[in-house]
Amino acid sequence: MNTLVKSITAISAVTASLMASNVEAVKVSDDVTKLNPKSAIWSNAKFADVMLYPQTTMKMNDKKANAKNANNKAKKAQVAAVYDSKNITLMVKWPDATINKQEGFNSKSYDMTKTDTYGDGFAVQFASHFEDATKLPYVGMGSDGREVVVYLQKYVGRIFEPNGNGDVEMQVNRKQTNYFNDQLVAYDERVNQLGHKDYQRAFVSAGVRSMTEIKDQTAEYNMRLMYGTDGWIGTITRPLTDAYTDLNKGAFPMVIAAWDGSKMNRDGLKSLSSWFSVDLEESGNESLVSELNSSPKGDIANGKQVAADNCAACHQFPENDFAPYTMAPGMFNIGGYATTGYLKESIIDPNAVVVPGYNRNAHRNTPWYELDNGKRISTMPAFDWLDEQSMTDLIAYLKTLKAGE
Amino acid sequence: MSKRQLSMVMDLNKCIGCQTCTVACKTQWTNRNGREYMYWNNVETYPGTGYPKNWMELGGGFDEAGDLQPGVIPNLEADYGVPWDYNYDNLAAGEIMTPNVEPTWGPNWDEDAGAGVFPQDNYFFYLPRICNHCTNPGCLSACPRDAIFKRDEDGVVLVDLDRCQGYRYCIAGCPYKKIYFNPKISKSEKCILCFPRIEQGLPPACAQQCVGRIRFVGFLDDEESQVHKLVHKHKVALGLRPDYGTQPNVYYIPPTEAPPKFDAEGRIIEGSNRVPVEELEKLFGPSVHDAIKTLKAAMKERKETGKSELMDLLISYQHSEMFRLDNNYYHEVAKEKGEHLLAPVDERYVKGKYTSKLTHFKAAH
Numbered sequence: 074m075n076t077l078v079k080s081i082t083a084i085s086a087v088t089a090s091l092m093a094s095n096v097e098a099v100k101v102s103d104d105v106t107k108l109n110p111k112s113a114i115w116s117n118a119k120f121a122d123v124m125l126y127p128q129t130t131m132k133m134n135d136k137k138a139n140a141k142n143a144n145n146k147a148k149k150a151q152v153a154a155v156y157d158s159k160n161i162t163l164m165v166k167w168p169d170a171t172i173n174k175q176e177g178f179n180s181k182s183y184d185m186t187k188t189d190t191y192g193d194g195f196a197v198q199f200a201s202h203f204e205d206a207t208k209l210p211y212v213g214m215g216s217d218g219r220e221v222v223v224y225l226q227k228y229v230g231r232i233f234e235p236n237g238n239g240d241v242e243m244q245v246n247r248k249q250t251n252y253f254n255d256q257l258v259a260y261d262e263r264v265n266q267l268g269h270k271d272y273q274r275a276f277v278s279a280g281v282r283s284m285t286e287i288k289d290q291t292a293e294y295n296m297r298l299m300y301g302t303d304g305w306i307g308t309i310t311r312p313l314t315d316a317y318t319d320l321n322k323g324a325f326p327m328v329i330a331a332w333d334g335s336k337m338n339r340d341g342l343k344s345l346s347s348w349f350s351v352d353l354e355e356s357g358n359e360s361l362v363s364e365l366n367s368s369p370k371g372d373i374a375n376g377k378q379v380a381a382d383n384c385a386a387c388h389q390f391p392e393n394d395f396a397p398y399t400m401a402p403g404m405f406n407i408g409g410y411a412t413t414g415y416l417k418e419s420i421i422d423p424n425a426v427v428v429p430g431y432n433r434n435a436h437r438n439t440p441w442y443e444l445d446n447g448k449r450i451s452t453m454p455a456f457d458w459l460d461e462q463s464m465t466d467l468i469a470y471l472k473t474l475k476a477g478e
Numbered sequence: 479m480s481k482r483q484l485s486m487v488m489d490l491n492k493c494i495g496c497q498t499c500t501v502a503c504k505t506q507w508t509n510r511n512g513r514e515y516m517y518w519n520n521v522e523t524y525p526g527t528g529y530p531k532n533w534m535e536l537g538g539g540f541d542e543a544g545d546l547q548p549g550v551i552p553n554l555e556a557d558y559g560v561p562w563d564y565n566y567d568n569l570a571a572g573e574i575m576t577p578n579v580e581p582t583w584g585p586n587w588d589e590d591a592g593a594g595v596f597p598q599d600n601y602f603f604y605l606p607r608i609c610n611h612c613t614n615p616g617c618l619s620a621c622p623r624d625a626i627f628k629r630d631e632d633g634v635v636l637v638d639l640d641r642c643q644g645y646r647y648c649i650a651g652c653p654y655k656k657i658y659f660n661p662k663i664s665k666s667e668k669c670i671l672c673f674p675r676i677e678q679g680l681p682p683a684c685a686q687q688c689v690g691r692i693r694f695v696g697f698l699d700d701e702e703s704q705v706h707k708l709v710h711k712h713k714v715a716l717g718l719r720p721d722y723g724t725q726p727n728v729y730y731i732p733p734t735e736a737p738p739k740f741d742a743e744g745r746i747i748e749g750s751n752r753v754p755v756e757e758l759e760k761l762f763g764p765s766v767h768d769a770i771k772t773l774k775a776a777m778k779e780r781k782e783t784g785k786s787e788l789m790d791l792l793i794s795y796q797h798s799e800m801f802r803l804d805n806n807y808y809h810e811v812a813k814e815k816g817e818h819l820l821a822p823v824d825e826r827y828v829k830g831k832y833t834s835k836l837t838h839f840k841a842a843h
Contacts, residue, residue, distance in 0.1 A: 134620050135650045136537055136548040175644075178512055178662035188515075188554045188659045189646075232664045233512070235639050244511040248563070282624045285641070340622050340645040399545055435546035435619040435651075 094349040098154035105162040118153035125344035126409030138337035168304040173334025177230020194227030198328040206364035207414030214278040222317040226296035229272035280429025323357020376470025399436040409475030423451035480633035487694040489731040495604035499684035512662025518669035529585040530557040539653030539722030549650035559584030601752035609669035610726030620651025653722040679805030696802035703802040716762040
């Protein structure tokens with residue numbers, strides 16, 4: 074985001090796709106790397122609704138922020154994609170009533186500097202591998218052996234990251250330099266140029282804690298952020314194929330997340346979608362589209378009973394929250410951001426994906442996993458003995474667990 | 479838990495609250511680059527609000543079950559205090575000296591206020607505080623990015639600025655509020671126990687400059703070290719707020735020496751002590767009673783016999799007798815790892831597990 078522009082014109086008419094949460098990407102002849110949120114091409118793009126649910130699997134340790142996020146509702150975002158022969162640009166629009174900025178740094182005075190403000194922002198996540206649509210990486214930034222690449226754009230004021238360029242003389246207090254008058258003005262200007270205004274990052278990750286920024290210029294991408302009429306409009310452009318993932322396979326899965334600075338959102342305090350499909354015009358990967366858009370049918374009342382009998386001793390459920398919150402992932406919005414495939418896999422084989430964000434040291438009496446030669450072994454027993462009907466009903470019930478809009 | 483633990487002992491009977499340690503630390507580390515408001519070392523008056531304001535009530539640390547407790551992130555204006563400066567440059571032109579920010583709060587706003595009624599039973603003492611380099615750090619446990627690590631060779635707790643994303647959960651998690659958010663670089667920063675000095679065999683700046691010579695520095699497992707003797711042998715040095723469950727590695731000799739109280743007519747109440755032992759128990763836990771007994775016994779022994787190993791240790795006739803550091807040890811560690819001294823890296827991610835190539839900051843020379 075180079076400038077924050079309040080868009081005067083209304084966002085172009087929205088064409089909702091027929092199938093919920095499947096984005097039909099439109100192939101264009103123009104170079105999509107040149108697009109910005111105001112480009113005319115977006116009026117031809119097909120927008121699909123994608124619901125974002127409050128992250129409630131893990132509880133964060135910020136008392137004030139937790140209070141502000143206790144009753145978060147789901148948000149309806151809209152996603153569209155256009156691509157050319159080499160690159161793809163995705164647009165994400167999500168509601169946010171206020172513009173919130175993480176204040177940057179004012180080198181001359183501390184008046185404007187804040188230590189407890191947070192910026193609005195969004196992130197887009199792609200799977201490194203998605204051959205098997207029932208075994209996608211964990212929605213929360215991947216899992217062991219199932220890497221993801223994540224792009225993050227936040228509304229942050231000018232910051233000065235340590236850069237390793239050896240320009241430490243530009244990091245001293247201006248009053249401690251030997252400059253006066255014009256020289257000091259020139260010094261301030263040189264310092265100012267070292268700041269970044271555009272807070273966009275690319276990461277690779279195999280689980281929340283392992284997220285690592287790509288700093289070696291191997292990730293080509295560009296993100297833009299603009300405030301629309303009553304929400305943000307973000308775009309991300311990246312190559313269809315690069316070292317981190319190959320999206321040019323007919324269809325690919327992705328996840329979006331949004332942060333609301335007014336609610337002190339950052340990291341795990343966010344709203345996120347489930348894996349949803351983006352369907353390219355070329356054929357291929359139809360199984361992924363059908364898998365991510367199927368909804369399990371089952372007896373929800375029976376599923377709820379199965380959950381109460383088997384799961385509620387450790388997992389917190391909306392009406393069954395007597396288990397300590399540190400015992401196991403919370404289930405309040407699991408139906409919102411977990412796929413059917415993930416739920417089934419985790420019930421049958423809890424070791425396949427162990428929610429990696431949990432810090433065992435923060436809750437040493439309730440470890441979610443044990444380490445065996447570096448591999449995470451879940452403390453949850455396998456429920457592979459559940460009969461087919463109970464399993465189907467349980468998953469159907471779990472899919473209903475999500476906040477309302 | 480690290481292989482070895484570097485530790486500091488501060489003798490509160492000797493602290494005169496001169497803030498030389500604060501200034502030594504500030505000029506060494508925090509007078510620039512977004513750290514202006516931070517005090518990695520501060521000396522507060524106890525009882526008092528402390529720095530940041532009411533830090534003991536801001537949560538963090540662990541409960542008895544070992545669960546990390548939620549905490550509050552202090553506000554710059556209300557809790558830390560906005561650093562202000564004066565228009566010195568323009569005084570010669572006749573301007574009146576005015577601050578550039580209206581001061582409303584700052585560290586030591588209530589310096590020397592203390593508690594009690596003057597002159598009967600008012601009291602206060604100084605409490606110098608740095609990062610406790612805890613064995614079970616709250617900041618490390620709270621970090622969702624594994625950006626905080628405890629060095630194996632000496633237990634110093636450091637932030638990997640390459641990994642830190644500025645989420646600030648560490649500040650909520652630290653019960654001592656000794657980790658700070660740097661708004662200029664949007665990352666957390668904290669006391670580094672002057673590891674570049676330590677690695678060269680020099681004590682941290684705060685300890686080196688200490689006028690009252692209250693600070694001992696050494697390895698806890700080194701039986702010859704002063705800190706080992708004070709903490710483990712004589713058991714007179716105690717961690718601050720052990721009830722927070724982080725197992726702090728900065729230890730304090732509790733203040734035993736205070737004037738007696740006066741009665742309404744201004745007469746000395748024999749045998750009284752102005753510092754209430756309940757306050758000391760709150761700060762240093764129930765073992766403070768034994769520590770006080772040991773200290774009193776050693777003073778008595780010294781008075782009667784002229785001899786006391788503990789008193790000799792606490793007096794430290796030469797400043798160099800307060801530190802037992804070993805730069806050869808660090809050279810060996812560096813050699814073993816094939817790393818340059820002064821280039822600490824978080825080894826869990828150094829090999830580029832998730833990226834083809836990771837950039838790290840080069841050694842300073």
